[in-house]
Amino acid sequence: MAKALIVFGSETGNTKAGADLIAQVLEGKGVTVEIQDVREVNADVLSRPYDLAILGVSTWGAIDEEVQQDFESFYDGMADIDLHGRRMAVFGSGDQGYDKFAKAVDFVEQRARKQGAEVVTTSLKYHLHPKDSAERVKAWAEKLATKLQ
Ligand SMILES: Cc1cc2nc3c(=O)[nH]c(=O)nc-3n(C[C@H](O)[C@H](O)[C@H](O)COP(=O)(O)O)c2cc1C
Structure with a gap:
């Protein structure tokens, strides 16, 4: 059975809610999912043998690689980790009212790629709580599940 890790950083719960929804979809497809709040882990967790590591990060300011x-x-720690051979995906909540919508997702994706990870699908960004984008979030998670078959 495929194993996925989700690590999220969430100030008000909007990215956490996305993590929970993504986990629910993956589990429904038979994937074993471990969810971690980023406060509880460091980037070394990405070296563990998960079939897919999914990183969720929200945006609070969009300058100078702000996450x-x-x-x-965790983001700083990623810079010291060799991610060649690792499969990853990135998502996060932002607010479309800001010029730089959910920019932290791009920063994390870029770092994952720079360290050698294969980012398996286009990163997912949604506005505030995922309840208004639930179908899009679920479709994204279903796409991830197909990458694990
Ligand atoms: C001070 C502040 C700065 C923010 N800056 C941005 C921003 O630059 N781009 C963006 O898309 N959202 C921005 N947001 C909105 C948050 O990303 C949004 O509320 C998100 O849903 C928070 O997700 P979280 O609860 O998972 O942390 C900002 C919010 C605050 C309060």
Whole structure:
């Protein structure tokens, strides 16, 4: 059975809600999912033998590679990890009212690629709570599940 890791950083719960929804879809497809709050892990967790690591990060300011505050040390730690051979995907909540919508997702995706990871699908960005984008979020998770077959 495929194993996926989801690590999320979430200030007000919007990215966490996405993580929960994605986990629910993957589990429904028979994937074993471990969800971790980014405050509880460091980037070394990405070296463990998951079939897919999914990173969820929200955006609080979009300058100088800014990521959600709890995610900062994990993001810094990613720079020291060889991710060749690792399969990853990235998602996160933002607010479409900002010029740079959900930019932290791009920063994390770029870092994953730079460290050698294969990013298996286009990163997912949604506005605020995923309830208004639930179908799109679920479709994204279903696409991830197909990558694990
Ligand atoms: C001070 C502040 C700055 C923010 N900056 C951005 C931004 O630059 N781009 C964006 O898309 N959203 C921005 N947001 C919106 C958050 O990303 C959005 O509320 C998101 O849903 C929070 O997700 P979380 O609860 O998972 O942390 C900002 C919010 C606050 C309060």
